[in-house]
Amino acid sequence: MIRTIVFDMDGTLIDSEALILDAWKEIAAQNQIADIEQTLIKCIGINTKETKAVFRQTYGNDLPYEKYSKMASALYRAEIDKNGLPVKPGVYELFDFLKENRYRIGLASSTRVDLVKSEMENIGLLDAFEVVVGGDMVSHSKPHPEIYLKSCELLGASPCDCYAVEDSPNGIRSAYHAGMKVLMVPDLLPSDAELLKLLYKECKDLLEVKQLLAEEINGLSVS
Numbered sequence: 001m002i003r004t005i006v007f008d009m010d011g012t013l014i015d016s017e018a019l020i021l022d023a024w025k026e027i028a029a030q031n032q033i034a035d036i037e038q039t040l041i042k043c044i045g046i047n048t049k050e051t052k053a054v055f056r057q058t059y060g061n062d063l064p065y066e067k068y069s070k071m072a073s074a075l076y077r078a079e080i081d082k083n084g085l086p087v088k089p090g091v092y093e094l095f096d097f098l099k100e101n102r103y104r105i106g107l108a109s110s111t112r113v114d115l116v117k118s119e120m121e122n123i124g125l126l127d128a129f130e131v132v133v134g135g136d137m138v139s140h141s142k143p144h145p146e147i148y149l150k151s152c153e154l155l156g157a158s159p160c161d162c163y164a165v166e167d168s169p170n171g172i173r174s175a176y177h178a179g180m181k182v183l184m185v186p187d188l189l190p191s192d193a194e195l196l197k198l199l200y201k202e203c204k205d206l207l208e209v210k211q212l213l214a215e216e217i218n219g220l221s222v223s
Helices: 016-031 036-043 048-059 065-083 091-100 113-122 146-155 169-178 206-217
Strands: 004-007 104-108 131-133 162-166 181-184
Touching (some): 048 065, 104 146, 113 131, 146 162, 146 169, 162 169, 169 181
Parallel strands (some): 104 131, 162 181
């Protein structure tokens, strides 16, 4: 059987969501935007179009979202330029394992595809992915399953035979409704009773994902 796995990016492979949150907090403090953290939590895992809609719903049409978004992006890029793009623990060990065991690997991120490729090239992983699907390549944002269904289709894999690795509730629902085996590695948001019902397994980090996959290859049960 061909082994197949699809990853989310932000908060799963790179520690970007915390940086984005910090950038927006700075913008909010400068411009008296209330409850920015609660607003951004709603946006984790969704694409730019849906994020804009959340801001409009929360703050009204008078908020200059595009202006503030560009300012937040500039702060985010400045932090990366200064300190590098932080990767999540276990990223390189897991990808070495996947290569050794001939996994076909996809990426399904709500971020636009050009930025996804840039970020993955930045950390030296772009060539690991056979398929990269960005949020601007699908009609519906997570939690809709379209992005994962498209990733599986491009990989030539049945969703039920394919793992998805996610950190966010929106991403987990997307992969689950696509029919995939969902592995959650929590980032900013913890799991809850509802999410646990959707998971194949919750892992504390990507090293635990590697351990789980190794055990399955060796025929050991997963508890």
